[in-house]
Amino acid sequence: MDETDFIRYTGTKAIRSETGVIDVKGRIRWNGRSLFAKLLLGFLVVIFISFAFNLLAYHFFYGQMRGQLIRSGTMGLSKTVDGYEKQLRQLDDLLTRYYFDNAVAALKKGSIDSDFPIVNDLAEEFKTIAGHYNLDLENVFIYFKNEGFVIDKNGFARTDDMFGKYYASREYGPAFWEKQFAEDFHLRAFPVAEFKRFRYDAAGPDGGRYFPVIVKSRIGSQFYAGALVDADRMFSGLAQTSGHAFTILGADGAPFYRTGAAGDALPKLPAGSSFVRHADSYYFYQTGPVSGLTYVSIVPYSSIAAQLSKLNALLLTLFAISVLVSVVISVLLSARFKHPVQRIVEALRQMNPAIRHRSSIAEFNVISESLEHMFRSIRRKDSLLQKYGYLDKIKSVPPIDTEAQPPAGADRPFHFVMMHIHYTREDGLAGGGDAARAANVLECVNAEWSRAFPDSVTMPIEKDRLLTIVFSDTDVSGTVAGMLDSFKAAFDRDKALYRLTIACEPRLWQPSEFTAAYESAAEMMRRRRLNDETQVIATPGAPGPIAVWTPDEERGFAAHLEAGSEAQLLALLRGAMQRLARCDAAAWQYRQFAGDLLSKLLMALMAHRIDTSLLAGARAPSPYDEIESFVSAEQYESFFERVARQAAALIREKREARDPIVDFVVRFIETHYGEDIYQDLIADRLNISTGYLRNYFKEKTGQNLSDYLNEYRIGKAKQMLEGTEDKIQDIAAKVGYQNANSFTRMFRRLTGVTPGEYRRECLVNSTE
Template structure:
């Protein structure tokens, strides 16, 4: 009886520990979720959207918000289905797919019986800054079909007294339950908020007969009838977590434990008997068996029947064991160093991993300084060598590591990214205050400027381990200040710059119009002027590169809209590749002068084949030239001066497919080509192939290929 009671006590204890682990998982996730959502609440783009007066002028800001949202949604450990920016006064919502009004969003795309547009309109003025609402089933119900998202937990994050804006997150409650809950063979799981209202339930089981758990506090369990209720209240959020386990489940666990103990007992007896027999046989000749066991460590030896020879052999084998032990320790030291590097990288990337036993030097709050080296590879310089790009990055990393290891043995140098090298200095971090010491590193890197451009960021002296990520972000921001031309640049602080907003609306309109007209006499000087303005204002290189990519995207839109082939730039990726080789203001000017002059010449030489003796040729040429416009059977039959029915049957007779099928297939082919070979936004590609909005384009593309445009682009980028 005593034994049975102890087993039952251990099973109850085990279920309590399982619930404790579940609570820890949920609470940690809620803290991380709140941190991420509040970062979106204080996003600088929000104030810009609140202040902007017209929707067109807000378009760049909306695109930037969508990029920020996509970055957060790509983090799978947050279990986010979607994040929605809610601008109450503007009646505007922005999510990963675009912008919509509240009625469309919460009545069609994320419809729920409880969380209606009116509900969110009433919730936004409340003073709470972070609120988790009860889970509900959400579904999409549009004229084109519907789909269920499952149980989602809505979350509202906002500034406490701000009634104009809030961030709504939809958390996948079912996925969280699958990953966080320590599941048993049977039972149910519930989460209640501070007011005793249910937030999540793992099933639709009725709780009417359950005890009043909301009145309890702390951790424990209650037995009622044939059910045990394990509960624990979280200290941080105040939520009550409840595991409901039927008595029959505990009984089942008890039977399993008895069976396990029986198997262990039988196995122990069998092993004891076997070991006893083996030992009795082995100890008949101890010295002889010792020699045989030692010989198994290496090649078998031919032993002489001499006592001295036998002990000599033992000594040799022991020596071999020490040598192997030394090799193992050296290998463990190397792996420990790699684990420490992984621990640092995990901390920087905010990846949750179980590395409690790996103690990093920074955790002891030793003074440290970070030195970040950003490398830009000059790919053309590697063409005359057999060195691979990845190997060249590793060689620079080793060069920097060896430079610091002599004066600071505890320093660590490793690659955070392929082209980003981080050095952590511990013993003598003040050495970088001496310009001579830093000059030694720069002199060491100078010969390598034939192959790389180096941007070095140096942090201030730090002693707080909690500020490690913050310090790294600052140093990374230092390196983003790199300007054009110089091969090695060093930054130890942030410079305040006021950069012009380019291009202006007038300049953008002028640029677009003249690109379509093929007027390089205006386009090239205008582009040169824009780049020079940014350069003279002291803009970092990445600003000039971003402006250049924006101009290339406008040129590619003209190429696709007019179905052009520019000599030397047949592949749409070629302009982007050419931009990578530009490292000075003159490089950018030469590239645009060459590229835009060829584009303008191609536009001017484009001839329209408006007359044809053959109806099929005319139809195909018209579709290939106007696939971005509205194309109908009526339009084409009018142009050919024939009836709709005759053209339809004639085209089907000659080609074997309907005219609408031909037009759709051609448009999808162009869309697939642009997704593979350009960086154009999906909404831009939809517009270029004749779709007014991105939603019907997404549906048509998925019906044609079986995947969404985003998945198609990701798959083909991975293959490349």
């Protein structure tokens, strides 16, 4: 029945609605072609299909629960067993190769007293294996029967000490380990036991639960390789399920390892089956092909079944409620959906945001508000494009878009003001990002300039810089200066939060000088002095360069740093600070010198392979960040003294931390540097080969032996050139160079000047 038929039939005026046709008395007649009817029918079909599907899924899930539990338990145990067996195979391969190792063979034939380098190499290798191999190892060792000693990751130990003190166990005493030489096997893992390890640096013994693994070979019948495996750590890394009991049985059926609430007596496994149900639990069995161990995983069934039953009951209840609620919501949504859609379509057709209809449908309200925001965004776009036009004009960038142009009134004389905001660490600790803080400052500054000069433009050009352009046909530098003074008074009250630098040259710039004004203000920023106040800079130009150090002081600093001479370093730094003070250096010149100095210190530490993070300590995340917060020469001087002392101490400790071989070489060179020194001679004194000495010295010091000898000799020669009047050829002979030309070439290579030039520079500096 359409609307005409309805009016003809009732004799009353009718109106259309979401549910069909409604007469003036409010009676509703069903219209199967309406949007309401189609939506409601669609909802009901979806609800019915969902109900039928979930009902079938419930029955299927309940029937598959037991089978899934068995498959999950079998698969989890299989993965655990594969993990155990794989690690035992890896351990077998790892320990077997020591029967073919030349170092072990040489150690068998030699004496432990003379083969300590081999012992140390093996100990380091065992330590690497125990620490980095993914085998959950506590220790790796080789037991030599005839010699009666053991080599493990800690080095050399007698058998009684190894298994009676360091790794003591009631089940595995020294007699057990010696007995294994008489047993016939290749690889055997023994049950887990408690090991106590007595340490001299602790109040009492510590230890853990380990199981021994021994690998033997007829090739090495006088020794065997073994390992102690951390049983609990191995299980935690390989177990596929947590909270279930787990047991490992040996080949003889005796308990090997046990965790969780596993009983002493396990049920017998039926023939041809891999699991058995006993006492409301499932017991899954599997035997390892490598170790012969039997792995048993115990999964409780009763608690899982009870929880699933409760879950199923809850799901059915919730599903019934959801069906009822879905039907009610379907009716309501169908009735309320058609009219908002019609309003949205009408608004889009007319592109008129005034067509608003407040609705309970959030998406419709969002679309209506978005139409209003669209027009506001178009208006804001013009303002942003104008600011982009100013930036392009300031930095001489040709505009790509014709819309990104300054307004017509921009071709007028102007005053140029640049502000740099440096946020302090206290402001960072107060919370909030730099972007939010910069927005607050921009809003405040823009409001003041707009109030005094309505045609002015204030905008950010970088994350910490603001730019204000004051357009005026006449020179208003006095008014601008007064406003800058008021800015200084206002911002000085918040100097604990940030430091403000304002650059404004008191002149009226012409429209063609946008780029020149920007470059001039950027240079003026470098004139800021060391203090924590707001500074207004009106003098154009950047400060002149300052030669803080002479080339000789640069070389002296490097030499004193290399020697770890703290007093000389501090004297040079104090002189540099005095020179900066005499030259009335700007803040950026202090920062530049501090950055250069910090780079020299870090490069020196890296050359000595010292961790550079030790230079920062706990004072700041980075020394470079710390420099940015300084506002006085005293802070820089304190910082220089601290980092110089730290760097000198670290280098000095690095140079002093030498072993006996390096100490012997250094003392021999210091004592005989004036004689003919050959590497073969030093190697003979140490009873080692020349190649071994050369490689060892390079590894321990990071420097070739010949380079160290030449640097030491040239250092002594520099002292003689400074403190004596001896001839250069005599000095060359005294420091071990029989040929004066060879001495001169080496001196120039290491210092950059000849011996004569070096002596003249020293004389000139002393007269100054």
